Amino acid sequence: MARESLAELRTEPFAAEREWTVEDIPVLTASVAVPRPVPAEDRVSRRIHRYYQLQCRAYLRYCERWLLPQAQAACRAALEISAPIPCLRAELKYQVTYNQGGLWSLYTQSRETAVSGPALLTRRGDTWDLSGGYPVELSAFFPPRSGWRKQLLALAAEEIERQERAGISQYHEGWRRALRRRFNPQNYYLTSEGLTFFFPMYAIAPAAEGIPVFTMPYGAESLRLPEGFETPAETE
Numbered sequence: 001m002a003r004e005s006l007a008e009l010r011t012e013p014f015a016a017e018r019e020w021t022v023e024d025i026p027v028l029t030a031s032v033a034v035p036r037p038v039p040a041e042d043r044v045s046r047r048i049h050r051y052y053q054l055q056c057r058a059y060l061r062y063c064e065r066w067l068l069p070q071a072q073a074a075c076r077a078a079l080e081i082s083a084p085i086p087c088l089r090a091e092l093k094y095q096v097t098y099n100q101g102g103l104w105s106l107y108t109q110s111r112e113t114a115v116s117g118p119a120l121l122t123r124r125g126d127t128w129d130l131s132g133g134y135p136v137e138l139s140a141f142f143p144p145r146s147g148w149r150k151q152l153l154a155l156a157a158e159e160i161e162r163q164e165r166a167g168i169s170q171y172h173e174g175w176r177r178a179l180r181r182r183f184n185p186q187n188y189y190l191t192s193e194g195l196t197f198f199f200p201m202y203a204i205a206p207a208a209e210g211i212p213v214f215t216m217p218y219g220a221e222s223l224r225l226p227e228g229f230e231t232p233a234e235t236e
Contacts, residue, residue: 006130007130008100008101008104009037009128009130010038011035011096013036014035014036014052014056015033016031018063020063027068027075027085028068028088028089029090030059030089032056032059034094034108035048035096035106037049044131055092056092059092063090067088070088074115090112092108092109092110094109097190098192102129103127103136104127104128105127108126109122109211123200125186127189141224142223143224148222153179155214156214157176157179159214160175170205170209171209178199187200191215194215194218194220195218196214197215199212
């Protein structure tokens with residue numbers, strides 16, 4: 001790269017756990033694992049470290065403010081009918097998906113067990129420019145006025161049709177409209193294969209499909225890495 005910056009970021013998990021009880025009975029547990037740069041000696045590493053420390057604390061506050069009242073209500077309901085007391089569980093984990101050429105990409109995903117029904121999955125994608133320590137917008141991977149949103153939605157529609165023809169996945173009847181309405185340019189991350197974008201659980205498919213993901217490979221359409229960065233093939 002022409003500019004001086006980190007080529008990649010080395011991290012280790014930072015873990016935290018909390019437990020909430022009602023009359024000494026556990027009703028909610030939460031575990032968090034977020035990335036921690038090591039060593040965090042440069043400006044970029046420190047900025048990224050602060051970001052995920054804030055995410056860790058925010059998730060634990062969310063558990064206490066929103067999930068704990070549900071867990072307490074489920075506990076009281078179980079006590080009234082002498083049923084087993086459920087213990088709800090929430091966890092937040094991360095997966096680094098790309099780490100080379102000055103770009104660092106990952107997703108964090110939370111999983112919440114419910115008293116009944118499937119667990120709720122929520123995913124967030126992050127891609128960082130290691131030269132300045134700032135997030136990279138999805139539009140940066142396409143030339144101006146390239147119609148990148150239309151390209152991504154067309155790729156997703158083609159993949160959904162292929163999956164349904166093969167009988168390997170099932171989507172909501174109105175998935176075409178939902179694709180346009182629920183598309184969020186913040187919901188993406190990089191992998192060695194290409195740019196992966198995703199939709200929230202339930203947005204375009206039943207719970208059994210989890211979080212639908214789609215990948216546009218490098219070199220397809222007008223997809224490119226921003227100027228000054230290298231594709232996986234170029235770094236080999």
